[in-house]
Amino acid sequence: MSGIEILNIFGFEVKEEPTSIYPYSPVYRVKYGNQDVVVKRTQSRAGSVMSYTNMLKDKGINVVTPVKLKVDNPQKYEDTNFVVYPFIKGQKYTGKDNEIYEAGKMLGQIHSYSPVSNFYDLLVYDVYDFNEEEVEGSMEAIFQHANKAGLKIDSAIKTKLMESVANQQELYCANLPHVATPHDYKANNLVFIPEPYLIDPDNAAWIPKVFDLALALLLFHNEHEEAPDRIFTIDEWELFLLGYKEYMDITDEEKRFWEKAKQHVFLDEVMWLMAEYEVDWQKSSQQNLFKSLLRILIDGNDYKII
Incomplete structure (x- = not known):
C-alpha cells in the first residue's frame, strides 16, 4: 500500500514515501496549510462513522471529525477507506x-x-x-x-x-x-x-x-x-x-x-x-x-x- 498515493488522493503533494506514526497500521501526520492533520484508515462504513461522530461532537464530546478539504473526506484507496482528522495536541495518559x-x-x-x-x-x-x-x-x-x-x-x-x-x-x-x-x-x-x-x-x-x-x-x-x-x-x-x-x-x-x-x-x-x-x-x-x-x-x- 503506497502512502504517497493515499496522501495524493486528498491533495497532499508528497514525493517521498511517508513514515507511519503508528506501528500497526498506516497513520500519517502531514501539514494542511498551517494545520497539522492525520491521515488514517477508517472502517468500511465510513459514512456511518462520520455521521455518528459528528453527532457526538454536536453534543459537546471531544472527538475528532473529518477536516474540511477541497476533496471528499473520507476517500477510498483500493479497497480501504481513509480519513483526514485534525492532529490533537495534548498530554498522554499516565494512569493518574x-x-x-x-x-x-x-x-x-x-x-x-x-x-x-x-x-x-x-x-x-x-x-x-x-x-x-x-x-x-x-x-x-x-x-x-x-x-x-x-x-x-x-x-x-x-x-x-x-x-x-x-x-x-x-x-x-x-x-x-x-x-x-x-x-x-x-x-x-x-x-x-x-x-x-x-x-x-x-x-x-x-x-x-x-x-x-x-x-x-x-x-x-x-x-x-x-x-x-x-x-x-x-x-x-x-x-x-x-x-x-x-x-x-x-x-x-x-x-x-x-x-x-x-x-x-x-x-x-x-x-x-x-x-x-x-x-x-x-x-x-x-x-x-x-x-x-x-x-x-x-x-x-x-x-x-x-
Missing part, C-alpha cells in the same frame, strides 16, 4: 486517578447519547461463533509464546475460554442493552487537554453496552508506553465506573451477565491478541499486561459493575 475518572465519565457521556436503535447504521456486533478448535489453536500459540518468554501459563485459562465458547448462545439470546459506541475505548486513543479527547473513533459499532465496558476494563492500558503495564487495579476500576455512572446506569441484567460478558470479550479481543503477536511477549510492558489479563480471567470476581 483524575485521568481514569475523566475517561470513565467520557465513556458514560458517549453511551448516554446513543440512540435506542442503530440509527447510524453502524456495524452490528455479531461475534458469537467461536468454536473449541479456535481456542485449541490459539492456546497452543499462547503457550509457545509464553514458553519462549520464560513464562508458565496456568492451564485453567483454556478451561475458562472453553466455558466462554459454551456461553455464547446464552449471551446472544440475553437481549442485553446495545449502544452506539466508538468501541476500542482505551488510553492510546485518548489525549488530555486536560479533558480527554477521543482521537480514534473509527471502530464505531452497535454492540452490547456491557461488552464495551468489559473491553475498557481489559485493554484500556494496551499498547501504551506511559500507561501502567497492567489492567486497572480494583480501586482504579471503581474510579472509572464512578465517572461512568455519572451519566449512564447499568441494568440488573447487565450485572447478572457481567462475568460471562467479561469472559466473552476476553475470548474475542484478548485471546487473538496474545496468540497473534509473538513479539509482544518479548516486551516487558506487554508481557506484564498479559500476565495481569490472565489473572483476571482466572480470578477476577472482585472486578464488578455494581
Whole structure:
C-alpha cells in the first residue's frame, strides 16, 4: 500500500514515501496549510462513522471529525477507506486517578447519547461463533509464546475460554442493552487537554453496552508506553465506573451477565491478541499486561459493575 498515493488522493503533494506514526497500521501526520492533520484508515462504513461522530461532537464530546478539504473526506484507496482528522495536541495518559475518572465519565457521556436503535447504521456486533478448535489453536500459540518468554501459563485459562465458547448462545439470546459506541475505548486513543479527547473513533459499532465496558476494563492500558503495564487495579476500576455512572446506569441484567460478558470479550479481543503477536511477549510492558489479563480471567470476581 503506497502512502504517497493515499496522501495524493486528498491533495497532499508528497514525493517521498511517508513514515507511519503508528506501528500497526498506516497513520500519517502531514501539514494542511498551517494545520497539522492525520491521515488514517477508517472502517468500511465510513459514512456511518462520520455521521455518528459528528453527532457526538454536536453534543459537546471531544472527538475528532473529518477536516474540511477541497476533496471528499473520507476517500477510498483500493479497497480501504481513509480519513483526514485534525492532529490533537495534548498530554498522554499516565494512569493518574483524575485521568481514569475523566475517561470513565467520557465513556458514560458517549453511551448516554446513543440512540435506542442503530440509527447510524453502524456495524452490528455479531461475534458469537467461536468454536473449541479456535481456542485449541490459539492456546497452543499462547503457550509457545509464553514458553519462549520464560513464562508458565496456568492451564485453567483454556478451561475458562472453553466455558466462554459454551456461553455464547446464552449471551446472544440475553437481549442485553446495545449502544452506539466508538468501541476500542482505551488510553492510546485518548489525549488530555486536560479533558480527554477521543482521537480514534473509527471502530464505531452497535454492540452490547456491557461488552464495551468489559473491553475498557481489559485493554484500556494496551499498547501504551506511559500507561501502567497492567489492567486497572480494583480501586482504579471503581474510579472509572464512578465517572461512568455519572451519566449512564447499568441494568440488573447487565450485572447478572457481567462475568460471562467479561469472559466473552476476553475470548474475542484478548485471546487473538496474545496468540497473534509473538513479539509482544518479548516486551516487558506487554508481557506484564498479559500476565495481569490472565489473572483476571482466572480470578477476577472482585472486578464488578455494581
